[in-house]
Amino acid sequence: MTVIEPRWRVGHSPLVRITTPVPRRHPGYFAKIESLGLGGLKARSALSMLVGARRRGELRPGARVVESTSGTLGVGLAYVAQSLGHPVTLVVDGELEPAMRNLLRALGATLEIVERPHPEGGWQQARLDRLSRILATDAGAYWPNQYDNPDNAAGYHGLADEIVAGLAAVGIDRADVLVCSVGTGGHSSGVGLRLRQVWPGLRIIGVDALGSKIFGQPAGRRLMRGLGSSVHPGNVRYEMFDEVHWVGPREAVHACRALARGGFHTGGWSTGAAATVAGWAAAQGSGSVVTIFPDGPDRYLRTIFDDDWCRGRGLLDPPRTQPHEIDDCRDHTECWTRCQSVLAPHSLAGDGTKAAG
Structure with a gap:
């Protein structure tokens, strides 16, 4: 590639x-x-987060990038991560529009779809819970953590x-x-x-x-x-x-x-x-x-x-x-x-x- x-x-x-x-x-x-x-608005942050992680050695060459998204960051990550040689897994939810699902898959991203919201934290917490389980099974994957990442x-x-x-x-x-x-x-x-x-x-x-x-x-x-x-x-x-x-x-x-x-x-x-x-x-x-x-x-x-x-x-x-x-x-x-x-x-x-x- x-x-x-x-x-x-x-x-x-x-x-x-x-x-x-x-x-x-x-x-x-x-x-x-x-x-x-x-790449849209969030390609700016995707580029900053991934380049920063690569520079610090947190994101290894060819490692998978895993993130929770309601859609827009997913487009940015698919655009940037794969240009840098990283496959992308996006945790999305059942309310994500079919057109956006199709677009993200067309851009090469793998989708993990959460079908039920968390009883207190809603879709966002449900996505984060699924993301934690994915990271637990893939020690080499990198989570940008868009919520708390200064990059x-x-x-x-x-x-x-x-x-x-x-x-x-x-x-x-x-x-x-x-x-x-x-x-x-x-x-x-x-x-x-x-x-x-x-x-x-x-x-x-x-x-x-x-x-x-x-x-x-x-x-x-x-x-x-x-x-x-x-x-x-x-x-x-x-x-x-x-x-x-x-x-x-x-x-x-x-x-x-x-x-x-x-x-x-x-x-x-x-x-x-x-x-x-x-x-x-x-x-x-x-x-x-x-x-x-x-x-x-x-x-x-x-x-x-x-x-x-x-x-x-x-x-x-x-x-x-x-x-x-x-x-x-x-x-x-x-x-x-x-x-x-x-x-x-x-x-x-x-x-x-x-x-x-």
Whole structure:
């Protein structure tokens, strides 16, 4: 097998000005369209994690790479790992779309499919349990552990640099607000911290999903995939965030569909959630707003873009156009909600200490 160095081929997605009026009219914001970069958003972190592991001797030549994924990282790993000469086994779950399963297999990945969610930790914990069993039977396999691997965040420094260069190319010398969806914490931390070095006054807004426990809500069933978590990933830099929004699936569906009709750049749950909050921030007169659209629409044609699927779940009803406000991240919420007091995990146990932000 010829090993192709993928470094120069990862990234370099376009930066596009978005004016689609979601969730209301706004003056526009900028979005990095990561689905148009080779390998997608998470090929950046896959490259960083695997090259780092190879450099440290943790990933041996030809060793198998094993990881849990809801889909997007799987594409990045399949693209990067096999270019570096490593077979890939991906632990996925029963809710992964058939089209994504087919794509991952077409890219050469072996799939281990978990058919039942964990009673408390949901699909995410069930995947991690299966992954542990695989590692126990293959001593030479390498687990990147995207949730707690600092190389994950480091892989997105180049994305931040591309944002700076892209804005400069259109005559904008700084961004005032960064809106980032949060799952493993990789791209939000990598991009956010790097941009704060360039623009110290940058305001950073985290976007989570209803049912996610990352920022203090109790874990629950999440209809939205690609953002949110049933665990507290070590990569999340809580002190970095000035505020957090939990976005619901109705708002995300509306955003994705409106973007498809009015802007021709759209995607899935994390893209719709990020677009909702970025449009809201732009409408507040917050200055120059930039966000990241993590994925494209292809895997969501039978969900977000399927009228019958959405109608059966009440997702075509009118969405909220502004968030509900709470003072404490632990206050219960069931709709798109904003909180300007961000808590770190040690504070969520109840000691009241608040992360700086």
